[in-house]
Amino acid sequence: MSNIRLIKRFVFLLILIILFGFVGDARPELRNIIIISVDTLRADHLSCYGYPLQTSPAVDAFARDGVLFTNCYTLTPLTTPSFGTMLTSLPPFKHGAKRNGLSLYRKVKTLPYYLKRLGYRTAAFVSNWPLRKKLCGFNKDFDAYYQVFTKKRWLGIMNSEGEAPEVTQKAIAWLKKNRKCRFFLWVLYTEPHAPYILHEKFTFDYSQVPPSTYPPKTKMKKIKKYDSEIAYTDYYIGRLIEKIRQLELYRNSLIVFVGDHGESFGEHNYSRHGRKLYNSTLHVPLIIKLPGNRLKNTVRRENASILDIGPTIFSALNLPGSFPMDGINLFNREGSKLNREILLETYGGTVHFRRKDRRYHMKVKPIRYAILNGSIKVIYNLKSNSFEAYDINKDPFETTSIFYKLLISARDMKQVLLGKVEQVKKYIKLNRNLRLREAVLSKEDLERLKSLGYID
Numbered sequence: 327m328s329n330i331r332l333i334k335r336f337v338f339l340l341i342l343i344i345l346f347g348f349v350g351d352a353r354p355e356l357r358n359i360i361i362i363s364v365d366t367l368r369a370d371h372l373s374c375y376g377y378p379l380q381t382s383p384a385v386d387a388f389a390r391d392g393v394l395f396t397n398c399y400t401l402t403p404l405t406t407p408s409f410g411t412m413l414t415s416l417p418p419f420k421h422g423a424k425r426n427g428l429s430l431y432r433k434v435k436t437l438p439y440y441l442k443r444l445g446y447r448t449a450a451f452v453s454n455w456p457l458r459k460k461l462c463g464f465n466k467d468f469d470a471y472y473q474v475f476t477k478k479r480w481l482g483i484m485n486s487e488g489e490a491p492e493v494t495q496k497a498i499a500w501l502k503k504n505r506k507c508r509f510f511l512w513v514l515y516t517e518p519h520a521p522y523i524l525h526e527k528f529t530f531d532y533s534q535v536p537p538s539t540y541p542p543k544t545k546m547k548k549i550k551k552y553d554s555e556i557a558y559t560d561y562y563i564g565r566l567i568e569k570i571r572q573l574e575l576y577r578n579s580l581i582v583f584v585g586d587h588g589e590s591f592g593e594h595n596y597s598r599h600g601r602k603l604y605n606s607t608l609h610v611p612l613i614i615k616l617p618g619n620r621l622k623n624t625v626r627r628e629n630a631s632i633l634d635i636g637p638t639i640f641s642a643l644n645l646p647g648s649f650p651m652d653g654i655n656l657f658n659r660e661g662s663k664l665n666r667e668i669l670l671e672t673y674g675g676t677v678h679f680r681r682k683d684r685r686y687h688m689k690v691k692p693i694r695y696a697i698l699n700g701s702i703k704v705i706y707n708l709k710s711n712s713f714e715a716y717d718i719n720k721d722p723f724e725t726t727s728i729f730y731k732l733l734i735s736a737r738d739m740k741q742v743l744l745g746k747v748e749q750v751k752k753y754i755k756l757n758r759n760l761r762l763r764e765a766v767l768s769k770e771d772l773e774r775l776k777s778l779g780y781i782d
């Protein structure tokens with residue numbers, strides 16, 4: 327072949343490459359979206375987040391294929407509000423499910439709603455009672471919404487939780503059936519939620535663990551069981567991921583691993599989760615594996631929140647800003663600026679009386695707000711009209727409030743926080759006529775939510 331012909335061919339090839347946009351975009355195709363979540367999972371109890379025990383070998387391996395966000399927070403440390411935020415990319419005061427037992431507002435659109443319109447088949451496997459269809463209304467936007475409630479909880483009386491083997495097996499069966507289509511799959515494991523069980527094959531030696539690993543007043547007996555539940559769940563997450571690989575669905579999927587909230591084990595004189603705004607219940611793991619394992623084994627330290635999952639997914643789909651969502655694309659360095667303010671909120675128990683009154687949800691009142699900017703958090707307790715502030719880098723267990731130490735930034739943040747609280751109040755008032763997707767609470771729901779401590 328003559329040189330001229332060779333050059334001609336080269337030029338033609340170059341034009342093709344430019345026309346079809348292959349230059350500089352070696353991104354593999356994003357085919358499927360999978361969210362694997364674990365209820366009540368503290369980030370700091372996973373080995374990939376620095377916990378000194380090997381509680382999470384499967385999640386650690388997964389993290390090596392993805393991007394691990396060291397500082398991810400839920401906005402409300404409770405199941406329905408938190409997953410409501412994950413699915414809508416709106417804070418609880420905007421999506422309506424402010425407590426367990428309250429559903430999303432009817433007018434609010436969700437991630438599966440949009441994805442369905444983009445041609446995705448959508449399915450969820452949930453294993454915690456507050457996510458029952460009739461309570462949260464999440465099912466309305468999924469093609470299939472499977473409730474796995476087989477495990478007995480609370481003195482063995484109630485089947486309020488699903489078991490990891492069954493959740494895994496059902497999700498795998500669904501994957502096998504639907505592997506050929508484009509899909510969005512959400513799987514929720516619930517083992518680390520109280521009451522905790524010690525699994526014989528998943529126990530640890532705590533003799534070498536430095537006491538500084540835990541906040542003051544931590545109840546170690548509970549921690550040992552809690553860690554065992556995490557390791558047990560991790561084993562099944564490993565099996566699920568292995569199957570995703572075997573079905574050749576791993577490489578081109580965007581896979582998110584996330585927790586909905588943490589757990590308090592006696593620190594701040596508080597056990598469990600839902601009403602306070604300390605890191606023990608707010609700090610959650612977030613790991614995102616991109617198609618082709620792009621940016622694999624990366625660690626990102628800026629603040630992130632569950633709010634950001636939706637915008638990040640739509641940006642990966644090349645549809646940034648197409649849908650009305652709060653939150654940011656976590657892979658847009660410009661957007662994830664360091665001085666971002668994250669508003670946190672908690673509410674009192676679900677009001678269960680007069681639910682036929684369309685405005686009954688207005689009776690669920692906020693009890694605390696907080697704002698997080700960088701490493702400084704200011705918490706506002708509405709009942710006592712008091713403030714606390716912490717630098718969570720220097721005091722990760724938030725043991726000593728620095729609010730009255732003339733910390734100028736904390737005082738400034740107080741003003742910003744109060745301004746935001748006013749905006750929230752206005753928003754709630756303006757939207758007081760919004761209808762919830764579900765308003766009926768059965769006697770059984772009421773008993774179960776009461777037993778879980780979610781009703782005052």
Ligand SMILES: [Zn+2]
Nearest residue numbers: 365366405586
């Ligand atoms: Zn939860």
